[in-house]
Amino acid sequence: MFETTALNTRSRRIEGLVRILFLMMAVMLILPVLIILGMLIARGGPVLSWAFLTTPPTNGMTAGGILFPLVGTVWLVTVALIASVPVGVAAAIYLSEYAPDNWLTRVINLAIINLAGVPSIVHALFGVGAFVLFFRFGTSILAASLTLAVMTLPVVIVATRESLRSVPRAFREACWNMGATRWQTIRKVVLPNAISGILTGVILEVSRTAGETAPIMFTGAAFFLPFLPQGVLDQTMAMSMHLFVISTAVPGVPEELPYGVALVLISMVLVMNALSVGFRMYLRGKKKW
Amino acid sequence: MPTRTTGETSGSSGVALDIDRRDLAWYVDKAVAGLVFVAGISAIIFIIGIFVFITREGIGFLTSAFDFKEFFGSPAWRPTSERKATYGALALIAGTASVTGLAMIVSVPFSLGAAIFIGEFATGKTREALKILVELLAAIPSVVWGFIGLSIMNPLIIETFDVPIGLNILNSGIILGLMAAPIMTTIAEDALKAVPDSYREAAEALGATRWQVTRRVVIPAAKNGLVAAVLLGVGRGFGETMAVLMASGHSVNMPTSVFDSVRALTATIAAELGETAMGSDHYRALFTLGILLFVVTFVINLTADLVVRGIRKR
Amino acid sequence: MVADAKVKVAVRDLTIRYGEDVALSDVSFDIHEHEIFGIIGPAGSGKTSFLRALNRMDEFTTGMAVDGRIVLDGHDVSEWRNLYSLRRRIGVVFPLPVGLPLSVYENVALAPRLAGVRKKSELDEVVERCLRRAALWDEVKDRLDSLGSLLSGGQQQRLTIARALSQDPDLLLLDEFSIAVDPVTTMRIEDVLKELREEVTIVLVTNLVQQARRLADRTAFFLTGELVEVAETEELFTGTVRDQRTRDYVEGRFG
Structure with a gap:
């Protein structure tokens, strides 16, 4: 062993260098984001005020606040959740509790991966073809939200499935042995212990849904509307669409305004994400078995 | 009783x-x-x-109007031409390919490096913190990325490289690289994590350093997962719409350098669908681009899945 | 034990496979009503597989195939269209204790609730009776609201027994229940089982030869998926006519 000391020193030095190299790579991914966040806060921060959040855009969107897009995004996200959460949770229950290990299950899993991987603009085309035209919902909150729901379905399915699978099988067997049906077992023992994980997934989905632009551009999000939507068959403004519009298509917008919109949008998304992360860490600390 | x-x-x-x-x-x-x-x-x-x-x-x-040779062979995307509309998608394909290609060049080394650091070197709190930050990176909406390209990267590129316009392949490639990084990092780290610890312990017992273990044992064992990670990253970049629409300059162009503006397949649909008459050739041509996008991403995802399945079989 | 005792479970030509592997091969024997029927044998001899087949858990286990007949109270268990009502008649206690992540009270009240009992007073009565039976009541009566899954191992095992009793089963299956329990608790549970014999039929799978000898009226010896022999327990341990392998096992030469 003693003869190899020189070699050991060398490989130890390489070890140190490699470590730093990889650390730098990780930092290089994260640093730009921190810089960008800093710039958004620096330039968008001054725009923010209570009035900014509570007044609608005015003067051809070159002044005023973001009330209508903000409310519109809440509409879109809410309707999308109502559509996707029940289907997603049920699908995850099937995959975790019922699905045998066969070709159909493999196809379902492949379909979920694909649903998550299909470009958002293709989801938009699907939304136009299916919800706007075929089902005759027109360009409306309903059509846009359903498009978003289909697109974000994999988020709910995957989060719920993992959370259901983390409940030990022994609990299920104990229940079955007592004569509980599969559904009674799921309802009494599995779901109550997975609910927090499911919630984490739903929060993540909210964050995804709120930020999407392409899927709603042609299905329900309006360029500009001077009023709030009254129902799901109305069009609506949306935060993401509003940022796109005022930063590319509207002349005479003050330079700081889109920064403010971007800051609010990214705050919404990041707060949701942070909630989801925090919730997950809290759960990890709380042992139930 | x-x-x-x-x-x-x-x-x-x-x-x-x-x-x-x-x-x-x-x-x-x-x-x-x-x-x-x-x-x-x-x-x-x-x-x-x-x-x-x-x-x-x-x-x-x-x-009807579809001509295979024109669609895949001509860079002339002139759907609104008064004299004769032509539907050559070559420039759009080249636009998508060049932006995605640059994004991968920028992003793959950093993503895999970050994954290796998080998976093999970092411990405890550092690891948790990095994972959370990568997750936050993934959460930034694409329209915000596009806005960043438009308002922050654009002047930066014009100034740094002294070029007339900063909305180009370089801009959208970097943005797209950052956007595709989280999925690659996450999947790659999962692949590394799937390598049993007994492999590492066996190599470490022989006196190998972390890096030697990683290079000789862990990376070869996780190879398929890493390939799948890159494939999914390609799929992510390929399908991105808003950021590319806003940061690439959006002009139909066969690119010759990274400072050229280009137009991507996805961005073309997003920009033009609103202006077409339903049922017109142009409208249908945009849906045809959609079919192309769908098929390509389907193949990418399918391949990634098969590659990952390859590991499980062994 | 009377020779013409009523047959509770009749097993005929039972073979259990997991894919290619044979867990139990061509086994036939009877279990009588109101007896403690011991099953002994080393690990992997097919004891647990038999319990799973009896309870029709093959339904929930991929790759598990059951051939032959298990007749409970004169009816083949495969005839049951409502598996759940079959399982409600059979209480099971596992080798590793499973306290469900519900309150202690709900752990025991679950089965009666599933059977349709709604009245609080009735549930209270069942919970207390079953916990007392399982020698757990005194330890948990002041914290019925705490999570069953956070009790100690020994307590969880008794909770599992209380839960099995709460089903009011007429057949109770115990699968190596003493693995996770300290000796004192084991003795207490054994006493409970002796009392319970008056009410239910008990199948006791154990890797502790002496436990079978202490409790079982009759005992079967399984070895690598084969039924070597089944006899009155005392006969099995002291009799002269018996298989050499049984003698080796009960005397501790392998296992």
């Missing part, structure tokens, strides 16, 4: 009743099983639905 909760006495007569007794719980159980099965296959239904509905709108183009 305690009271029987079922209200029956033990013995054969009770058994005979029980065998066929289907109470409410039994029916509810069957109903739920059916219901969750339908939800379970919904993902398949939606994938087929997507294909059917975009084909339904696009098929008219494929059977």
